[in-house]
Amino acid sequence: MLATIMQALDTTIANVALPHMQGTMSATQDQISWVLTSYIVAAAIMTPPTGVLAARIGRKRLFAIMVTGFTITSMLCGAATSLTELVFYRLLQGVFGAGLVPLSQAVLLDTYPTEKHGSAMAMWGMGVMVGPILGPTLGGYLTEYYNWRWVFYINLPFGILALLGILAFVPETVRDKARNFDFFGFALLSLAIGSLQMMLDRGQSQDWFSSNEILIEAVVAGLCLYMFLVHMYTAKMPFIEPGLFKDRNFAVGLILIFLVGVILLATMALLPPFMQNLMGFPVLTTGYVLAPRGIGTMMAMVVVGRLMGRVDTRLLILFGISLTSFSLWEMSGFTTEVSISTIVWTGITQGIGLGFIFVPLSTLSFSTLAPHFRNEGTAMFSLMRNIGSSIGISIVFTMLARNTQVNHASMADRMTPFRAAMQSPWLPDAWNWHLPSGLIALNEEITRQAATIAFLNDFSLMMWVMLASAPLLLLLRTPPRKAKAELPIPE
Numbered sequence: 001m002l003a004t005i006m007q008a009l010d011t012t013i014a015n016v017a018l019p020h021m022q023g024t025m026s027a028t029q030d031q032i033s034w035v036l037t038s039y040i041v042a043a044a045i046m047t048p049p050t051g052v053l054a055a056r057i058g059r060k061r062l063f064a065i066m067v068t069g070f071t072i073t074s075m076l077c078g079a080a081t082s083l084t085e086l087v088f089y090r091l092l093q094g095v096f097g098a099g100l101v102p103l104s105q106a107v108l109l110d111t112y113p114t115e116k117h118g119s120a121m122a123m124w125g126m127g128v129m130v131g132p133i134l135g136p137t138l139g140g141y142l143t144e145y146y147n148w149r150w151v152f153y154i155n156l157p158f159g160i161l162a163l164l165g166i167l168a169f170v171p172e173t174v175r176d177k178a179r180n181f182d183f184f185g186f187a188l189l190s191l192a193i194g195s196l197q198m199m200l201d202r203g204q205s206q207d208w209f210s211s212n213e214i215l216i217e218a219v220v221a222g223l224c225l226y227m228f229l230v231h232m233y234t235a236k237m238p239f240i241e242p243g244l245f246k247d248r249n250f251a252v253g254l255i256l257i258f259l260v261g262v263i264l265l266a267t268m269a270l271l272p273p274f275m276q277n278l279m280g281f282p283v284l285t286t287g288y289v290l291a292p293r294g295i296g297t298m299m300a301m302v303v304v305g306r307l308m309g310r311v312d313t314r315l316l317i318l319f320g321i322s323l324t325s326f327s328l329w330e331m332s333g334f335t336t337e338v339s340i341s342t343i344v345w346t347g348i349t350q351g352i353g354l355g356f357i358f359v360p361l362s363t364l365s366f367s368t369l370a371p372h373f374r375n376e377g378t379a380m381f382s383l384m385r386n387i388g389s390s391i392g393i394s395i396v397f398t399m400l401a402r403n404t405q406v407n408h409a410s411m412a413d414r415m416t417p418f419r420a421a422m423q424s425p426w427l428p429d430a431w432n433w434h435l436p437s438g439l440i441a442l443n444e445e446i447t448r449q450a451a452t453i454a455f456l457n458d459f460s461l462m463m464w465v466m467l468a469s470a471p472l473l474l475l476l477r478t479p480p481r482k483a484k485a486e487l488p489i490p491e
Contacts, residue, residue, distance in 0.1 A: 001124055003067055003162040006155055007100040010039065010074070010093065013135035016272045016283050017148035024148070025083040033397055034201065036269065037390055038087045041197040042094025044386040045190045048240060050099040051376035052181050054106070060172040063103050064163060069096030071159030078152035098386075102378035107170060109366060109374050115309075117366070122305030122359045134294040135268070140287020185239030188228035193387065195221035200394035244373055244380060252475045253365025254384045256317075259469045260357055261388025263324060263462050266396045267331075267350065274455050275343070278336050278448060289340055293347035300355025313360045314473045320356030321470050323349055328463035332456050336448070364476055396458045403457050407450035415446065 014021070014035055022032040054062050073093040080086035105124065112120040142150040199217040206214050232238045245251050271290060275281040281289070304316060327350035330342075362381070369377050 001104065002158060002165060003063070003100045004104045004124065006067075006158045006162060007070065007097040009135050009138070010097065010152075010155065013139040013151045013154075014148075016139040016276075016287055017143045017151050018272070019276060020143055020148040020283070021086070025086065027083050031083060033393070034083075034087045035090055037197060037201055037393060039090045039094040039097075040265075040386055040390040040393070041193060042091045043098040044197075044383055044390055045193050046095045046098035047102060047379050047383040047386060048189060048376075049181070049186060050102045050379040050382075052239070053099070054103065054173065056175065056181065058172050058175045059103060059106065060166065060170050062099060063107075063166050063170060066096045066099045066103070067159055067163045067166060070100065071155055071163070074152045074155035074159070078149040098382075099379075102382045105362075105378040105381070106374050109378070110371075114367075117363055119305045119308065121363050122301045122308070134291065137287040137291040137294070140283045140285075140290075144282065144284035144287075180237055182235065182237060182239035185228060185231050185235065188224045188231060189239065192221050192224035192228060195224065197390055197394070200391060200398065203398060240380065241373070241376060244369075244376055247369050247373075249368045249476055250365050250377060252472055253361055254380060256357075256361055256469055256472055257365070257381055258384040258388035259465060260354065260361070261385035262392030262395075263328075263466055264354060264385075265389035266392035266458075266462060267328075269393050270396055270400070270455060270458055271343075274334075278452055278455070279338075289343050290347060292344045293351040296348035296351025297355040300352040301359060304356055304359045308360065308363060313364045313478050314476055316360040317357055317364075317476075318470060318473055320353045320358075320360075321466055321473075323353030323356065325353075325463050325466045327353060328459050328466060332460040332463060334452075334456060334459070336452055364478070368477070392462075396462070399458055399461065400451075400454045403454035404447070404451045407453045408447055411446050411450060412443075415442065 018032055018035065021027075021035060025032065050062075070093060073089055073096055076089040077086060077093060080089055108120055108124050109117065138154070139151045142148075142154060195217045199214055199221060202217075203214050208214055209218070228239075232240055233242050268290070272286050275286045275289065276283065300320075307316060327346045330346045330349075334342075365381065366374070366377060
């Protein structure tokens with residue numbers, strides 16, 4: 001769980017510190033966003049091989065290697081002197097951090113009996129869900145009182161403790177040296193994910209499909225994904241076993257966790273710039289305001305662990321979807337004068353909603369999956385969450401930039417000196433049409449309002465994505481617990 005928290009924390013701890021990194025590295029907003037997306041896409045690419053590597057070299061050995069590599073690359077990120085170095089070290093950090101969550105989840109599933117998976121998953125889920133939520137709070141504190149580099153240096157003590165714990169307590173698994181690694185399948189999947197991420201990240205700056213670069217990336221992503229699927233179903237020993245997807249609960253769970261990933265990290269990526277750039281919050285206040293979201297998730301984890309087995313798991317997930325959608329609906333009505341209490345309240349609501357989704361969904365997804373698929377299954381589950389997060393962040397920032405431009409153009413068309421409203425005596429003196437300074441001040445206010453509307457459009461879009469996931473619950477099946485309990489009783 002400590003390794004899980006360390007990995008999950010790093011997905012968002014840099015969010016609040018991004019403006020400070022941007023100033024230090026002299027980067028644009030599009031360029032500095034690679035600090036987030038490079039980590040996520042690297043983790044997404046390296047997550048699927050976790051099962052194969054664990055079988056080849058042993059789960060404990062792989063776990064120790066990944067924790068060590070993650071800690072060392074964290075130190076390198078903190079010592080980076082240029083944007084190129086920072087992005088490169090974040091890529092390496094994502095490579096080593098990719099297997100931490102699926103490996104810890106596989107250890108948990110093998111350690112506890114099936115009837116205790118729900119309660120154990122609730123405790124372990126705190127690390128997966130609370131880590132990304134508490135990241136901005138810890139990042140804000142470290143950035144305010146120390147330096148943005150400490151958001152990476154903080155991993156050193158946790159990494160050492162996690163490594164010692166793994167070496168002391170985690171049992172080693174039997175190594176399958178005969179199992180081959182499907183390099184061709186891995187290369188195809190890596191190219192597909194990498195090309196898709198490049199297309200999403202650079203699409204806005206390159207004017208999307210009017211650019212040859214974006215067209216090439218789209219074609220490569222689509223072609224490699226198609227070839228990977230064909231290879232997976234025709235190869236003798238494919239990179240990912242197709243038998244995984246024959247389990248209906250697991251297949252539906254992958255789609256749902258993809259959507260949860262979109263909402264979880266995209267929301268946390270949008271709120272810090274909204275509060276800092278538009279509302280004028282200092283970095284530390286931003287971190288404190290976002291902290292209660294994690295408290296809501298922890299509350300949900302405690303409650304949901306007790307409800308598992310007593311209430312239909314699908315109803316718990318539906319309740320979580322409803323709360324999350326309601327919080328996003330509230331956020332779609334924010335203004336730059338919204339109170340701190342409102343932000344905190346919506347954060348707690350969303351935290352509770354996400355907590356009610358993750359634990360029941362994880363438990364239900366693996367409830368009918370064969371035990372020999374657990375290493376690959378946990379890796380795929382983490383992969384879909386990471387891809388959802390990566391795509392979600394890219395889409396919301398692209399929509400933010402585009403909608404800000406559209407809204408600015410629309411409002412600027414109406415700002416003319418010939419409108420009666422623009423001659424009103426109550427207008428600020430700073431908006432003097434006859435002075436360059438007045439035009440600059442008016443343009444700044446129009447830009448601020450245009451950006452505010454663009455943020456609200458993103459929150460509204462995520463609300464509809466969350467609501468669209470609800471019908472998928474009808475495809476999930478709850479294992480018949482009573483029948484299982486009656487089977488061992490002899491007559």
